[in-house]
Amino acid sequence: MLSRWLTDRRFLPLCLILFVVLRLGVALLFPVTPVSDSAFYVDRAREMVAGLGYQEQGHPTAYWPVGYPALLAGGYWLTGSMPLTIIALNLAAGLATFWLLGVIGRRVSIPAAGIRFAQLALTLYPNHIVYTGQALSEVVYTALILGGMALMLREPRLANLALAGLVLGFATYVKAQTTAFPLGVLIAMALLERANRRWSLLAGGALLYAVMFATVLPWSLRNAEQLGHFVLISTNGGPTLLDGNNDIADGGSTNMYANPALKPLIYSLPVPFEDRIARQVEWDQATRAAARAWIADNPGQFAALLPRKALKLWLVDGEGFWAHEGQYTAHATVLKGLRIANQGFTASFCCWRCRGCGPGWPGGCGRP
Incomplete structure (x- = not known):
C-alpha cells in the first residue's frame, strides 16, 4: 500500500503540506527561549544589526562561525522579528532539503518511490521538526551541504564543481568542518569513475577547493586584522578537542566549562580562564x-574512547529536543516519550534501508 501511495500524483503536494504544518505547528505552539548556542547566535545577530559587528563582551570574536548569526542578522534587519526570522529561515532550509533529496536521488539513479520515501521520512522526522523554531544552524547547514553535493553530481563537471565550491564555502561559514566534506565525496566519485576520467575529477576537485577557500578568505583576513592571527573560520576547535579528551572523558561532552572536576585543568592553562574571550586565539591554542x-x-584510553564517541555521535539522536526539555519541564514524560519515538524512528528507518527493503531501492524487494 505504501509503495502505491508513494507513486500517486497527490503524494508530493500532500507531503509538502504536512511538512509545513508539522513544523509551523510545533514552532508556534511550543516556542522556546534561546539557550546555550542559540542564545549566542541570537545575541550576536542583534549586535550585528545594531552596528557592533561580530563581537562578544566588546571583543571581536570568531569563537563560533559567523555564517548562521549573519543569516539571522539579515532576517532580523528585514523583518524586525527574531522569532519570525528563525522560523522562516529554518522552514525555507527544510523545504530546500526536501527538494534536494529529490535532486540528488535522481542523479544517483534512485527510483522515484525510493526518493519519495526519503522525503516522507524527512517530513515525519521528529528531531528535524522540533529544530524549526530554534536558532540553531543544523537545518540550514544540512540544506547547504546537500546543495553542494547536488552540484558535485551535476554535469558538466568542472563548472558545477566550481559552483559546488562556492556553496560549500558558504557552508564553511556555518560549520568549519565542512572543509573535510568534499574530499570524502570526491574520493567516492573517483572510485566510481572510469580511470580515464579520474584526472579530470582531480582537476575539478582542486578547482572546488580553490573556490571554497577563496569564498572563506575574506573572513580569514578579517580575523587576521581584528584578532591578530590568521584564523580560517573559528576559534573553538581547541576547547572542543579538550572537552572530549581529558581525564574524565567518557566519549561524550564533559561540559568542560561547568564541570567542577575539570576546574584544575582549566585553571592550569597558560591563558587565564577569565581572559578566554579577549584572548580567544591563545585560548584555542x-x-x-x-x-x-x-x-x-x-593513547590507550584515547583509542578505547573512539568507538564510544562514534556510537554517541551516530546512534543517539534527538538534540533538537534539548531546549524543549529544559523549558517544558511539566511535560517531561511526554517529551521523554517523543525522544524514545524519535530514536525508534531513526533506528527503524536505518534498519529498513540497510536491509535493502525500502520501496524502489536498487536491490530491494520493494515491499514496505
Missing part, C-alpha cells in the same frame, strides 16, 4: 595543546 598532550600521554 592552549586548549588544543592540552588536548594533544593528553592524547599523547594516554
Whole structure:
C-alpha cells in the first residue's frame, strides 16, 4: 500500500503540506527561549544589526562561525522579528532539503518511490521538526551541504564543481568542518569513475577547493586584522578537542566549562580562564595543546574512547529536543516519550534501508 501511495500524483503536494504544518505547528505552539548556542547566535545577530559587528563582551570574536548569526542578522534587519526570522529561515532550509533529496536521488539513479520515501521520512522526522523554531544552524547547514553535493553530481563537471565550491564555502561559514566534506565525496566519485576520467575529477576537485577557500578568505583576513592571527573560520576547535579528551572523558561532552572536576585543568592553562574571550586565539591554542598532550600521554584510553564517541555521535539522536526539555519541564514524560519515538524512528528507518527493503531501492524487494 505504501509503495502505491508513494507513486500517486497527490503524494508530493500532500507531503509538502504536512511538512509545513508539522513544523509551523510545533514552532508556534511550543516556542522556546534561546539557550546555550542559540542564545549566542541570537545575541550576536542583534549586535550585528545594531552596528557592533561580530563581537562578544566588546571583543571581536570568531569563537563560533559567523555564517548562521549573519543569516539571522539579515532576517532580523528585514523583518524586525527574531522569532519570525528563525522560523522562516529554518522552514525555507527544510523545504530546500526536501527538494534536494529529490535532486540528488535522481542523479544517483534512485527510483522515484525510493526518493519519495526519503522525503516522507524527512517530513515525519521528529528531531528535524522540533529544530524549526530554534536558532540553531543544523537545518540550514544540512540544506547547504546537500546543495553542494547536488552540484558535485551535476554535469558538466568542472563548472558545477566550481559552483559546488562556492556553496560549500558558504557552508564553511556555518560549520568549519565542512572543509573535510568534499574530499570524502570526491574520493567516492573517483572510485566510481572510469580511470580515464579520474584526472579530470582531480582537476575539478582542486578547482572546488580553490573556490571554497577563496569564498572563506575574506573572513580569514578579517580575523587576521581584528584578532591578530590568521584564523580560517573559528576559534573553538581547541576547547572542543579538550572537552572530549581529558581525564574524565567518557566519549561524550564533559561540559568542560561547568564541570567542577575539570576546574584544575582549566585553571592550569597558560591563558587565564577569565581572559578566554579577549584572548580567544591563545585560548584555542592552549586548549588544543592540552588536548594533544593528553592524547599523547594516554593513547590507550584515547583509542578505547573512539568507538564510544562514534556510537554517541551516530546512534543517539534527538538534540533538537534539548531546549524543549529544559523549558517544558511539566511535560517531561511526554517529551521523554517523543525522544524514545524519535530514536525508534531513526533506528527503524536505518534498519529498513540497510536491509535493502525500502520501496524502489536498487536491490530491494520493494515491499514496505
